[in-house]
Amino acid sequence: MLKWVLNIVLIVFFSGCKGEKTVALDANKVFKSKGVEIPLHTFESFEPLLNIDDGKTRVINFWATWCKPCVAELPYFELINSRYPEHKVEVILVSLDLPMHVESKLIPFVKKQKIQSKVILLDDPDANSWIPKVDKDWTGSIPATIIYRDNTFRFYERSFTYNELEKELKKLL
Amino acid sequence: MKTLKILVGVAFIIAISAFAIDKVSDTEIDKGYSIGDIATDFSLKNIDNTNVSLADYKEAKGFIVIFTCNHCPYSVAYEDRIITLDKTFKSKGYPVLAINPNNPKAYPDDSFDNMIKRSKEKGFTFPYLFDDGQKVYPQYGATKTPHVYVLEKTPEGNVVRYIGAIDNNYKDASAATEKYVEDAINALLEGKKVPVEVTKAIGCSIKA
Numbered sequence: 001m002l003k004w005v006l007n008i009v010l011i012v013f014f015s016g017c018k019g020e021k022t023v024a025l026d027a028n029k030v031f032k033s034k035g036v037e038i039p040l041h042t043f044e045s046f047e048p049l050l051n052i053d054d055g056k057t058r059v060i061n062f063w064a065t066w067c068k069p070c071v072a073e074l075p076y077f078e079l080i081n082s083r084y085p086e087h088k089v090e091v092i093l094v095s096l097d098l099p100m101h102v103e104s105k106l107i108p109f110v111k112k113q114k115i116q117s118k119v120i121l122l123d124d125p126d127a128n129s130w131i132p133k134v135d136k137d138w139t140g141s142i143p144a145t146i147i148y149r150d151n152t153f154r155f156y157e158r159s160f161t162y163n164e165l166e167k168e169l170k171k172l173l
Numbered sequence: 174m175k176t177l178k179i180l181v182g183v184a185f186i187i188a189i190s191a192f193a194i195d196k197v198s199d200t201e202i203d204k205g206y207s208i209g210d211i212a213t214d215f216s217l218k219n220i221d222n223t224n225v226s227l228a229d230y231k232e233a234k235g236f237i238v239i240f241t242c243n244h245c246p247y248s249v250a251y252e253d254r255i256i257t258l259d260k261t262f263k264s265k266g267y268p269v270l271a272i273n274p275n276n277p278k279a280y281p282d283d284s285f286d287n288m289i290k291r292s293k294e295k296g297f298t299f300p301y302l303f304d305d306g307q308k309v310y311p312q313y314g315a316t317k318t319p320h321v322y323v324l325e326k327t328p329e330g331n332v333v334r335y336i337g338a339i340d341n342n343y344k345d346a347s348a349a350t351e352k353y354v355e356d357a358i359n360a361l362l363e364g365k366k367v368p369v370e371v372t373k374a375i376g377c378s379i380k381a
Contacts (some may be wrong), residue, residue, distance in 0.1 A: 064246075066244070066245065066246050066377060067377060067378065068279065068280070068380065069378060069380070096375050097246075098246050098247075098250065098343075098344065099344070101246065123344075125341070125342040125343050125344045125345070125348070126341045126342065127338070127341075127343070127373060127374045127375045128337070128338060128341055128351075128372040128373050128374060129341070131373040131374070131375070132373065138373070139316045139317070139373060140316075140317060140373045140374045140375045140376060141316045141317040141375075141376060141377075141378040141379075142375065142378060143378075
């Protein structure tokens with residue numbers, strides 16, 4: 001009898017979850033310091049993030065603390081993140097900082113700037129193999145941004161102002 | 174009234190031509206060199222205050238032209254490997270010429286004085302040239318640092334034979350399994366076709 005109840009509870013629980021498909025990426029490692037957590041990914045563990053079809057629009061920005069134009073446009077991504085509801089738009093900031101700089105540069109930067117968007121580290125040194133998988137036309141310079149929803153995928157190798165970024169986002173809402 | 178019409182017409186023409194000039198320079202920057210193109214020579218100031226051109230190297234069989242700079246962690250990660258490339262291939266006829274394409278106004282670390290300093294600290298064995306006015310890198314189509322162009326000297330000029338990264342591991346030279354630049358030059362020295370002609374890499378965007 002107890003087993004039956006448990007089974008029913010489990011079924012209800014899982015069917016409840018079904019509509020809200022969360023895709024958890026398996027990080028290869030997580031950097032933790034000063035209350036900031038940054039998961040580290042190879043391209044293999046990162047790639048599923050580019051192929052989620054749950055109706056949510058994802059704004060994925062490739063940046064690094066050493067990249068001035070990237071740092072200059074980060075506030076616009078943060079603004080998008082705070083202005084749009086979580087279930088509609090997700091902003092993911094993909095840092096290409098060197099792993100040896102995560103604790104000395106990246107984490108202090110995230111903490112100081114109070115970054116609210118999700119920050120992950122993409123650490124895959126064989127860039128020639130994965131850059132074309134992000135977009136065939138990407139030369140590898142940053143900032144670069146992907147905005148996608150389900151099967152509609154847009155790639156931008158450029159900097160944005162807030163208005164430009166929001167305009168591109170709205171095309172995919 | 175007639176003068177007004179003429180004025181409007183003139184203004185219109187100026188606006189159109191300004192737009193056209195803008196367009197042309199845009200496409201030039203976007204294009205850059207492809208494999209097989211002839212690279213134009215340059216005359217750029219070296220850290221010893223002399224000017225360096227490709228034509229100065231009478232004995233060279235070709236060149237390893239590397240757009241690099243001081244401030245970029247990816248460039249810094251490759252500095253020792255750039256020195257090794259120069260030491261290995263200069264005697265074989267392929268010297269390294271490093272060019273800093275950045276505007277020091279955008280990156281003070283990349284000023285001419287800081288180039289001299291960095292070269293001394295690391296013991297650069299090759300010229301480290303300053304693309305003053307940021308005129309050379311758009312001709313090549315370099316978009317980031319480090320960005321390598323291997324040129325082969327031929328009777329027709331310096332032909333672009335390889336464009337891209339130094340190897341396939343920016344973090345750790347000993348873990349690199351593909352040494353693109355080395356392989357390209359070894360192939361050229363043997364009179365063979367370069368095995369991998371174009372590669373992509375993450376780098377620091379060049380800031381004019």
